[in-house]
Amino acid sequence: MHGRLKPLLAALAFAACTTAQATDRLQSLVDETIRPVMKEYDIPGMAVAISHNGQAHYFNYGMARLDDRQPVTRDTLFEIGSLSKPLTATLAALAQSTGKLTLNDRAGQHWPELQGSPLAQASLLDLGTYTAGGLPLQFPDSVTDPASLLAYYRQWQPEHSPGTYRRYSNPSIGLLGFLAARSMGQPFPSLMQGTLFPALGMQHSYIQVPDQQMPRYAYGYSKENQPLRVTPGMLDAEAYGVKTNARDMLRFIQANLNPAGLSIELQRAIAITQTGYYRIGEMTQGLGWERYPYPISLERLQAGNSPAMVLEAQPAKRLLPPEFAPGDSLFNKTGSTGGFGAYALFVPSQQLGLVLLANKNYPNAARIEAAYALLRALDSASSAPE
Known part of the structure; x- marks a missing residue:
């Protein structure tokens, strides 16, 4: 389960990216976190929304x-x-x-x-x-x-x-x-x-x-x-x-x-x-x-x-x-x-802030772990020195 915390390892790299690179990296972070959850719990569909420093990402x-x-x-x-x-x-x-x-x-x-x-x-x-x-x-x-x-x-x-x-x-x-x-x-x-x-x-x-x-x-x-x-x-x-x-x-x-x-x-x-x-x-x-x-x-x-x-x-x-x-x-x-x-x-x-929406009722613990991984990665990126 804790393997889903791997996105944390990419936080510093995310912080150093250009805007375009950061968008691509954020997509990768979310992919790496969400796709395994969907596979494990056989979730047909999910929508993820993130607000980071006032910017919305879907x-x-x-x-x-x-x-x-x-x-x-x-x-x-x-x-x-x-x-x-x-x-x-x-x-x-x-x-x-x-x-x-x-x-x-x-x-x-x-x-x-x-x-x-x-x-x-x-x-x-x-x-x-x-x-x-x-x-x-x-x-x-x-x-x-x-x-x-x-x-x-x-x-x-x-x-x-x-x-x-x-x-x-x-x-x-x-x-x-x-x-x-x-x-x-x-x-x-x-x-x-x-x-x-x-x-x-x-x-x-x-x-x-x-x-x-x-x-x-x-x-x-x-x-x-x-x-x-x-x-x-x-x-x-x-x-x-x-x-x-x-x-x-x-x-x-x-x-x-x-x-x-x-x-x-x-x-x-x-x-x-x-x-x-x-x-x-x-x-x-x-x-x-x-x-x-x-x-x-x-x-x-x-x-x-x-x-x-x-x-x-x-x-x-x-x-x-x-x-x-x-x-x-x-x-x-x-x-x-x-x-x-x-x-x-x-x-x-x-x-x-972030939102996870899924069309299957899967365990709260899994939702929270996925959200936590994204939260910590983004938090670490925000606080990384320039």
Whole structure:
């Protein structure tokens, strides 16, 4: 596995290249990192996007759809699963920065039908940081419509005192997105597609892919290479529903690296999502984003994205006051649906960010190792003496 770290050996040579040579070398670095991953996990197609010192670079591999052999391009639409969560969090933070809500509001303030239930007293911050008391990873199968959704939330009983444990949960951050949309007076998909995506310059990102964009929508694939797309579910749009391309996702990463060109309200929203609210081991939980000190070892970054962090409740320490990102931090988020696997990270102090989109759900550890190899190579190149 660690053989994929070989691109680090080329970092100094990369730094000494001319612009044209550097572009070719970067292509080689990405090829050397991504092609073995695709071969090992039988991934039909991948799109890689890198932002390095403000410059965008795109690298495309394989097939978006096996049936018609359509190649992956920077415009191919991928499901990004839980990598949607930082976008949901950005919408909620925008609702705060425009005065529609505050993260200290209680859920019951924005959904009066919850009154009388324990969840009514959970704060919106609790929901966005998975610390409301133990909401599960997924809804039970019985939650299939708005009535059963409300009934589930009303009868739910916490396993822990709010703010003491983090348990990663789609029903938790999904409810944050739902309540943020209620506060803004429009359906969640309309706000994402009509307000947030345009404000971020994400011109081809969707909750519901329009008919004219369907030819660009990749198929995901099972282990047996059967075509898959995400199955609709309650609050799926809010928790894991974004379909986007490498170009748009890199725009989102660049907005997080350098938000200066955005509206003041959106700049504030991005700062809210990058703020640290809880410490869970070596990871600091922001709103959507998960943060680590940088530099960081590969092993620590993989541990923070391990199955245990997804499936088990972890003790959480509240940061009071909340901790705005220190200068040297790495932010990241994984995302998966049945047929897709995504990963994104960025390091503001190094002006580095990258996105990996694939139409197969392959292990998080492999995604992180590939991204880490590219990150370290580019970081080393940036810091090499001239």
